Amino acid sequence: MHAYRSHTCADLNKAHVGDTVRLAGWVHRVRDHGGVLFIDLRDHYGITQVLADSDSAAFKDLEKVRSEWVISIEGSVKARDESLVNTKIPTGEIEVYARKVEILGEAGELPLPVFGEPDYPEETRLTYRFLDLRRETLHRNMMLRSNVVRSIRNRMWNEGFNEFQTPIITASSPEGARDFLVPSRLHPGKFYALPQAPQQFKQLIMVAGFDKYFQIAPCFRDEDPRADRSPTDFYQLDVEMSFVRQEDVFAAVQPVIQGVFEEFGGGKTVDPDWPLIAYKDSMLWYGSDKPDLRNPIKMQVVSEHFAGSGFAIFAKLLENAGTQIRAIPAPGGGSRKFCDRMNAFAQQQGLPGMGYIFWRKGDEGLEAAGPLAKNIGPERTEAIRQQLGLGEGDAAFFLGGKPEQFEAVAGRARTEIGRELGLIDETVFKFAWIVDFPMYEKDPETGTIDFSHNPFSMPQGGMEALQGDPLEVLGYQYDLACNGYELVSGAIRNHKPEIMFKAFELAGYGKDEVEKRFGGMVKAFKYGAPPHGGCAAGIDRIVMLLADTANIREVIMFPMNQRAEDLMMNAPSEATNEQLRELRLRVLPPES
Numbered sequence: 001m002h003a004y005r006s007h008t009c010a011d012l013n014k015a016h017v018g019d020t021v022r023l024a025g026w027v028h029r030v031r032d033h034g035g036v037l038f039i040d041l042r043d044h045y046g047i048t049q050v051l052a053d054s055d056s057a058a059f060k061d062l063e064k065v066r067s068e069w070v071i072s073i074e075g076s077v078k079a080r081d082e083s084l085v086n087t088k089i090p091t092g093e094i095e096v097y098a099r100k101v102e103i104l105g106e107a108g109e110l111p112l113p114v115f116g117e118p119d120y121p122e123e124t125r126l127t128y129r130f131l132d133l134r135r136e137t138l139h140r141n142m143m144l145r146s147n148v149v150r151s152i153r154n155r156m157w158n159e160g161f162n163e164f165q166t167p168i169i170t171a172s173s174p175e176g177a178r179d180f181l182v183p184s185r186l187h188p189g190k191f192y193a194l195p196q197a198p199q200q201f202k203q204l205i206m207v208a209g210f211d212k213y214f215q216i217a218p219c220f221r222d223e224d225p226r227a228d229r230s231p232t233d234f235y236q237l238d239v240e241m242s243f244v245r246q247e248d249v250f251a252a253v254q255p256v257i258q259g260v261f262e263e264f265g266g267g268k269t270v271d272p273d274w275p276l277i278a279y280k281d282s283m284l285w286y287g288s289d290k291p292d293l294r295n296p297i298k299m300q301v302v303s304e305h306f307a308g309s310g311f312a313i314f315a316k317l318l319e320n321a322g323t324q325i326r327a328i329p330a331p332g333g334g335s336r337k338f339c340d341r342m343n344a345f346a347q348q349q350g351l352p353g354m355g356y357i358f359w360r361k362g363d364e365g366l367e368a369a370g371p372l373a374k375n376i377g378p379e380r381t382e383a384i385r386q387q388l389g390l391g392e393g394d395a396a397f398f399l400g401g402k403p404e405q406f407e408a409v410a411g412r413a414r415t416e417i418g419r420e421l422g423l424i425d426e427t428v429f430k431f432a433w434i435v436d437f438p439m440y441e442k443d444p445e446t447g448t449i450d451f452s453h454n455p456f457s458m459p460q461g462g463m464e465a466l467q468g469d470p471l472e473v474l475g476y477q478y479d480l481a482c483n484g485y486e487l488v489s490g491a492i493r494n495h496k497p498e499i500m501f502k503a504f505e506l507a508g509y510g511k512d513e514v515e516k517r518f519g520g521m522v523k524a525f526k527y528g529a530p531p532h533g534g535c536a537a538g539i540d541r542i543v544m545l546l547a548d549t550a551n552i553r554e555v556i557m558f559p560m561n562q563r564a565e566d567l568m569m570n571a572p573s574e575a576t577n578e579q580l581r582e583l584r585l586r587v588l589p590p591e592s
Contacts, residue, residue, distance in 0.1 A: 004072050004104075010046025014093050016077040021096060023048055024072040024104065026134065027065050029115050037062050039098075041073065044139075049086075049095040050075065058101040068114055068134070070105035073098045122553075127567040129558055141555045144264060145543045149216055151263055152237055152539075155256040161212040161239070166201035168218070173200065173517065178222035180232075188584040194220035194233075197536060199456060200521050202240040203493055206532040207524040213240045216539065222564075228485060228541060228552050231564040239490070240534035246476055246492050249533050250274075250433060253488065257480070257537065261429050264546045271430045274480075278436040283403070284326070287411020289437075292484030293430035295418035299410060302327045302398070305384050311355070311375040317400050325400040326410060329388045330417050333395040334358040338420070339370065342397060345416055349409045351399070357381055358395035366392055415484070429482055429545070436460070437477040440470040440506060450507050453477045456500075456521075457491035458533075463499050470506045476533070487542060490535025497525045 005024040012021065025043035032038075039050040039062065050073055052059045058073065065071060075098040086092030111127075112120045114134045125132040132138055153163070172179045172193040179193040195201075197219050205213045217238040223231055237256075241249060254274060261270045271293075282289050285298045303325045306314040317323050333339065339356040346354040355372045368381035388396055397413065399406045418424045439459050441452035449470050457475040459465045465473050480488035494500045500522070504514045515522050543555040553559040560566055580587065 001074075005043075008045040009041055009043040009048040010090050012048060012077055012091050012094050012096070014079060017079045017094060019077050020074065021077055022072060022074045023050070023096060025070070026114075027067055027069045027071060030065065030067065039065070041071070042134075046091060047089055048091045049080075050098050051095050052098040056098055058098040061101045061103070062098060065101075065103070066107065068107035068110060068131075069103065070107075072102045072104055074100040123561065123567060126553075126559065126561050129568050133557070138554065141543070141547045141549070142557055144547055145539070145555055145557075148260055148264055148543055148546065149539065151260050152256060153216065155259055156214045156237070156239075159212075159252055159256060161214040162210065163215055164205060164210070164213055165215060166195070166198040166205075166217065168194065170195050170201075171517070180220045180222050183583045183585055185582055196221050197236070198238050199454070200518065202238060202534060203456065203495075203521060203532065204524055206240055206242045206493075207527070207529045211242050213534075214238060217536075228544065228550070230540060230552060230556060230559060231562075232560050235539040237537040237539060238534070239536065240532060242530040242532045244492070244531070244533050246435070246478055246533060249490060249492075249535055250478075253480070253535060253537070257431070257487070257542075260542065261482075261546065265429060266546070266548070267427075269428045271428055274431045274433055276433045276435050279434055279438065280436070282432075282434050283407050287407045287409075287414055288484070289434050289479060290481040290484060290486040291432060291434075292415065292418075292424070293432055293481075294425045294428060294483055295415065295423055297329055297331075297414050297418050297423065299326050299328050299414060300388060301325070302384055302387065305380045305387075306376065306398075306400075309376040309380060311372055314355070314398070314400050322402050323400065324403055325398055326403075326406075327384065327388055328354075328397040328399070328410060328414050328417060329390055330395040330397060330421065331390065331423070332393060332421050333417060334360060334393040335395075336369070339395055339397075341420070342413065342417060346397075346399075346409070346413060349412060351406075351409055354413065355398040356395055357384065357398075359385060359390060359392055361392055372398065431480060431482045431487075434479045434481055435477075436474045437479075438471065439473040439475040439477075439503070442471060448508060454489070454491050455504065455507065456493050458494040459499070459503060462496075463502060466499070466502045466506060478535070480535075480537070483545060485541055485545060486538075487545075488535050488537040490533065492531070492533035495525055495529040495531055497522055500525070 001022050006022045009023055009025050023041055025041045028040040028042035028047060030039055036051060036053045040047050041050050052062050075096045077094050078097050080093055080095055110131065112124050112131060114131060117135060117137055133142065169182060169192045173196065177196055179196065182192040182194060184190045184192060198215065198217050202213055215238045217236055218233055219236055220233045223229065239253065241252065258270055279289055282291055287299065301324055303318055306325045307318050309315050314325050335358065339358055343353045343356065357368050357370045357373045359366055359368055368378065373381045384396060390396060399410050437453050439452065439457065440449050442449055453475060454477060457477045460474045460476055476492035478490055479486050494503060501511050501514060540552050540556055544552050547555050549555065
């Protein structure tokens with residue numbers, strides 16, 4: 001028999017009754033029933049109940065054990081009494097009568113409980129992550145992640161892609177976030193960067209003639225943390241293809257992502273209809289470029305009904321160029337109490353409030369109520385109702401101004417209204433491709449033009465499109481949204497040097513700087529570059545959705561905290577004087 005175990009803690013069943021077995025694992029729970037000890041023994045695979053009474057040679061040793069001690073026991077398998085069968089675990093029909101026990105590892109007083117799922121301070125959980133990971137939910141999440149990655153790999157190979165690895169130490173690149181810099185000992189005063197993404201390398205793989213590439217790639221970005229984003233590093237399914245248009249990328253990616261969500265969705269359905277939605281329409285209808293389509297609410301422009309109306313605030317607002325009034329329909333929200341609650345929500349978001357109209361049964365049929373209805377009159381309110389497709393018991397909320405100033409709040413209000421009214425279908429995953437992103441954006445403070453998305457994207461219309469207003473240029477850029485999260489981002493690449501130089505020039509990068517920072521790619525494009533494109537899918541975010549958690553740290557094995565600190569390994573830490581001398585670096589004291 002093996003020195004530690006003949007079976008795992010999930011293997012045994014009624015067929016093993018009478019067998020002598022050896023199990024090893026952690027003491028999950030101890031129950032003393034007055035002369036009879038029951039121990040739930042846990043390993044990676046499951047739990048088996050172990051018992052010992054005063055007649056057992058193992059009894060005295062088992063009396064000493066405590067939660068999370070690691071032990072190995074030898075004993076015989078017995079059938080449980082029918083009334084004591086535990087149907088919740090695979091080994092629930094049997095128990096093991098212990099005859100021998102070996103203490104393999106004692107555990108001190110636990111800083112956090114492992115049994116059960118109590119709410120515990122995150123700082124403690126991250127400091128003792130190795131204990132936190134023993135808890136059932138986290139253990140299940142990590143196994144889900146492992147299985148998702150395995151499934152993605154298999155599906156990509158089956159789609160004809162080949163897996164290649166790209167460098168971890170590379171040059172700095174403007175990918176939209178801050179780089180993590182790595183000082184060079186051999187080249188004092190110079191720095192490598194950890195890759196924000198394998199962007200340039202995967203494009204060079206296409207230039208080198210490898211047709212379909214993928215990689216489960218680590219990426220590093222010095223970002224402020226969010227609930228759905230790791231502040232330091234993350235993993236993505238990185239994909240690139242030659243001789244493709246964006247619809248070819250969509251066709252290659254959809255069966256992989258859809259298949260993973262069908263395989264691991266936990267009973268939720270996957271809507272097979274993945275609509276293409278233009279960025280400007282997504283912002284108009286949903287107030288977001290990653291819309292949650294489980295919420296049926298679709299916002300509309302209703303400016304014409306308020307222009308020249310008796311509601312002076314909106315009427316005067318519309319006299320300014322670039323302003324709009326948008327409506328958020330609220331089916332079933334037609335009560336003053338609900339409308340007041342949503343108005344208070346808008347105030348919490350920093351707005352003076354939201355105007356509203358709701359429709360109810362009146363003495364002469366359907367009537368519009370609320371302050372706005374009184375100001376604009378029955379004809380305009382009826383026109384609004386008809387446009388929005390609303391009826392008795394429904395409401396509509398209104399926001400106005402320049403869209404870029406209120407779209408984000410409108411999107412949050414749409415989500416809150418859908419949640420409050422129970423309109424969001426929690427049983428489905430709904431995907432949508434967001435396309436036609438603007439290539440450039442203007443900094444509201446400095447007025448300078450910069451890339452709004454991936455700088456290596458091909459502009460729609462090529463060189464000709466770059467001769468006009470940069471803010472009108474659309475890129476062959478696309479995102480895949482699912483249930484309110486961005487899962488995939490990608491583009492058809494700019495593979496022509498002259499277009500690339502012009503695109504960067506509009507963002508303030510001269511030809512010399514482009515050649516200096518992206519010399520390898522510029523050089524490669526001069527020697528026959530195929531049209532190519534691809535995307536990257538966030539592994540962490542995919543698993544977060546499949547695990548049905550809103551916190552990405554719940555699906556990462558060893559995450560940082562909100563301040564980008566590893567409390568378990570004590571990182572970041574100070575470098576020694578010897579290390580600094582080797583690197584010819586000096587650390588400035590923090591600013592007071």
